[in-house]
Amino acid sequence: MTRWHQFESEESMNAEVGKRILAIEENAIAERGIFRIVLAGGSTPRALYLRLAQGNSNWDRWQVYFGDERCLPRDHPYRNSKMALDSWLSRVSIPESNLHIIPAELGPVEGAAAYSKLLENVPEFDLVLLGLGEDGHTASLFPGNVHDGEDAIAVLNAPKAPASRISLGASRLAKTRNLFFLVAGESKRNAVSDWRSGKPIPAAKVDPSCGADVFIQSNLMS
DSSP: OEEEEEEHHHHHHHHHHHHHHHHHHHHHHHHEEEEEEEESSSSSTTTHHHHTTSOOOOOOGEEEEEEEHHHHTOOOOOOOHHHHHHTTTGGGGGGGGGGOOOOGGHHHHHHHHHHHHHHTOOOOSSSSEEEETTSBBBBTOOOTTOSSSSEEEEEOOOOOSSSSSSEEOOOHHBBBBBEEEEEEEEGHHHHHOOOTTTTTGGGOOOTTTTOOOOEEEEGHHH
């Protein structure tokens, strides 16, 4: 089941998503003593991360994972982890040992194997954050590519540079109690239309039993 939540502005969307994240976090810590979250990359979530950096939370109970990463040096500005660190994670008191960054600097095959091994003993996530690309991709699951296999898969031919990436597979991303998609920007209109019409875009293949909540600018629904 996909639940669509429309917002007039990206700011109001991020305010609502931020509120929901903290509510899920509070519940997870109360029930299990830990909050496991998978972060989205790309440009859309940056404003949300800046917002979260201003809040208070039980940061030492957070365990942070990443949905995908570009195979670039660890401190490269195009790394998803670098964006999350600069906008949010380095500004709050999350212990470094709680940040599970994909070792994409090892290359797609070795890095994916290492991250799959790390995830072997990780139960279902509490929340997975994902975005939506113009072609319907999510994380680094692109049209025409393999979307499953190990928990983390090597992507060797992404249509956007860099071609080498690492992504969690669709099944591992779906192993979650909550799934949020963040969708903003006019360039996503065709992908949204394809998704809503039932076309098998990669984003639709992440299909957890909890369903998916899509937070979207209302103008993209027309």
